Structures are given as structure tokens and as C-alpha cells.
Amino acid sequence: MTQVLMLGGTGWLSTRIAQRWRDTGAEVTCLARGARPAPEGTLLLRGDRDDPHVYDALALRDWDEVVDISSRADHARAAVAALGDRAAHWTYVSSVSVYADEMTIGLDESGPLHEPAQDGEEYEYAAQKVAAEQAVSALGERAFIVRPGLIVGDGDPSDRFGYWAAAFARAGDGPVLTPVLADRYTQVIDVDDLADYIAAEPRSGFVNAIDDPRPLAEVIDLSRSAAQHSGEVVAADDDWLEAHDVQYWMGERSLPLWLPHDMTGFARHDTTAYRASGGRATPLEQTIRRVLADERARGLDRERRAGLRRADELALLAQLT
Structure with a gap:
């Protein structure tokens, strides 16, 4: 054995x-x-x-x-x-x-x-x-x-990827704040895909274990669709968000997955070795549906390690509009 x-x-x-x-x-x-x-x-x-x-x-x-x-x-x-x-x-x-x-x-x-x-x-x-x-x-x-790269899925203790599905679900028909999404990307790997990859036949060397880059706008749109959000999506530019103490990527009072313009390659790594060595990628829609169910179960308004509280988001939207 x-x-x-x-x-x-x-x-x-x-x-x-x-x-x-x-x-x-x-x-x-x-x-x-x-x-x-x-x-x-x-x-x-x-x-x-x-x-x-x-x-x-x-x-x-x-x-x-x-x-x-x-x-x-x-x-x-x-x-x-x-x-x-x-x-x-x-x-x-x-x-x-x-x-x-x-x-x-x-x-x-x-x-x-x-x-x-x-x-x-x-x-x-x-x-x-x-x-x-x-x-x-x-x-x-x-x-x-x-x-x-960024590991995502149900139960994620970092609260980053799940923020967007939760934000759209909790807003209902209300507005949701996003960064300006043009030319922004994100790159993730489903936790189950990563676990399967590691518990497979022995390999050697170095591998970027990650799915292909996806436009951040696409990821946010898929999260919005899964949550059946019907409200307005309001985008703010980087300078405005930074001036109002909104953080990049992670942490309290952040917009998760949003990266500075000088990190153009961080979420756009090559995945050739991962694919060639048997790595797979669960369709992102499936991961998002699983994450949304988990977010609902844990509570859309719970304290989070990453993202904006709804009250803070609404206060920012009021200033922006």
C-alpha cells in the first residue's frame, strides 16, 4: 500500500x-x-x-x-x-x-x-x-x-474569489461597485483540480498549476449571472478607489482580484506545462455555482477576510454617483 x-x-x-x-x-x-x-x-x-x-x-x-x-x-x-x-x-x-x-x-x-x-x-x-x-x-x-495561482472553490478561507458572487447575490436589484475592468485579467485554479493533480502519478520539476488567464470582466459577469443580479454595475477607476481607501486584490475594504496596472503579468502565466502533464480545469461556471452555494450557506453578510462590507460599498457608491 x-x-x-x-x-x-x-x-x-x-x-x-x-x-x-x-x-x-x-x-x-x-x-x-x-x-x-x-x-x-x-x-x-x-x-x-x-x-x-x-x-x-x-x-x-x-x-x-x-x-x-x-x-x-x-x-x-x-x-x-x-x-x-x-x-x-x-x-x-x-x-x-x-x-x-x-x-x-x-x-x-x-x-x-x-x-x-x-x-x-x-x-x-x-x-x-x-x-x-x-x-x-x-x-x-x-x-x-x-x-x-489563486486557489478557489467552496470553503475558501481567503474569501477572495467568492466575494463577487456574494456581492451580486446580496445586492439583489441594487447596485454593485467594481473597478474599471478593461484590460484586467485573473487566473485561478479550482481547489479540487489542484488536489487531483497533486495526488496523481509522481512528477518532477516545476509547474505553474493554474488555469488559463480569463478577463476579469468575464469572471465578474459569470458571477453576476449565477447570482441573478438585476441591479446596476458601477465602475470606478483606480485613482478614485485608491483615494477612497479601497485596496487591491485582498484584505479588508478591498475589491478582490483587482490588480494594479503594473502587474500585467501576475494573472497571465503560461500554463503549457500544467496541461501537458495532465492538469485539468473545471469549467469556471461550475466553480462559481459551487462557490455561490457555499457563500449562501456561510452567509452573504458575514464578516469576510476580503472584500467590502455592504454598508461600505453603498457609502462608496453614494459618493461616486
Whole structure:
């Protein structure tokens, strides 16, 4: 039986990956420190990756597959040092955020990277991912580095992609605020597609695991259609939104997926390697319908990690119009 070690396994993406490996018939062990349960049919081991002895028992056995999604380079390095000799294959889930060039359209896996994080430096997501990639890459042909873009789907804890379906659904026949959408793009991967891709046959090298770029206007129109919104859509330009403290991309008081004009390449990466290695893409309409159902279940007016509160959106619309 295939032995899989999931470093994590109780979070949003890692749970999906553990489930996919389980469904292939593998015996899955999840190492996690939180209070959340591991997927049914997998084994949960409680452990803190800051503990230098956390891998002691795991290093006593061989693993056909190790999967790590950590965003801390020290965690990735320690895992490779402790378990690298016992792993037949190692998958590290990185991010397209590792690329230093955010303007070039169609950048493939050979694009320049940010400088890797150094011990003691202030935490910076992209630099940590680059340093973690370096640690895993030391395993050579046994290493596979997956670089997803924005991961989307039901249950998304970041609240970014689902904001638009929720915003149109909560507005009903009222207005919805958007940025000016001309020449704006977004690029996502469904969480289930990513999990399926990772829990497949072993691969090596580096792959941008992401669907093809889509005009942001198309994504927002599909979200509006799914929500059956019948109100006005009001667009504001970048300068106006910035002057009124509306943030790009993510976070409180943001318009998610909206990117600055100097990031023309961030959401337009090359996907050739992903497609050629068996990666698939769920039709975006299906993902949006699933996301909208999840947004309704969780509450359209709930506190969000990304997007505008409806009261704030209406206040901005009143100033704009």
C-alpha cells in the first residue's frame, strides 16, 4: 500500500489533497498541530513543526510520497533534513508569487524568482516560498514543485474569489461597485483540480498549476449571472478607489482580484506545462455555482477576510454617483 505523509492535512487545501490520496487507496498520515480533525480514513499525528523532535518517529519509516504546503522555509528545510532520505517522492506546493517579474505576460516556469528568504529576516511570503523551493529541490528528481495561482472553490478561507458572487447575490436589484475592468485579467485554479493533480502519478520539476488567464470582466459577469443580479454595475477607476481607501486584490475594504496596472503579468502565466502533464480545469461556471452555494450557506453578510462590507460599498457608491 502506498504510504503518504501529508505535512498538514487539516487545512482547506491539505484536507482535499489528503482525501484524494486516500481515495486512491493510499494509507495517509497527516502531521498537524491544530484542533481540526484529519479527513476520515486518514491517520492524524499531532505535532508542532517548531519542535526539533517532531519528525523523530516519522523518520523511522519509509514514505512513498511526502506533501508539504508550508509557507515557512525553516519548516521545509527541517522536514527535508529529517525525512528526505526516507521519501521516494516529495511534492512541495509553492506559488506563482515566487516570480519577481510581475509584468511579463506569458511567463513560464523559467521566469526570474524573488531572492530567497534568509534566516532572521522579516517574514515575506514570496521569499519564504522561494527558499522552501530551494530546500525541496535538493532532492533532485524526487522533487516536484507545484506553483498554483489563486486557489478557489467552496470553503475558501481567503474569501477572495467568492466575494463577487456574494456581492451580486446580496445586492439583489441594487447596485454593485467594481473597478474599471478593461484590460484586467485573473487566473485561478479550482481547489479540487489542484488536489487531483497533486495526488496523481509522481512528477518532477516545476509547474505553474493554474488555469488559463480569463478577463476579469468575464469572471465578474459569470458571477453576476449565477447570482441573478438585476441591479446596476458601477465602475470606478483606480485613482478614485485608491483615494477612497479601497485596496487591491485582498484584505479588508478591498475589491478582490483587482490588480494594479503594473502587474500585467501576475494573472497571465503560461500554463503549457500544467496541461501537458495532465492538469485539468473545471469549467469556471461550475466553480462559481459551487462557490455561490457555499457563500449562501456561510452567509452573504458575514464578516469576510476580503472584500467590502455592504454598508461600505453603498457609502462608496453614494459618493461616486
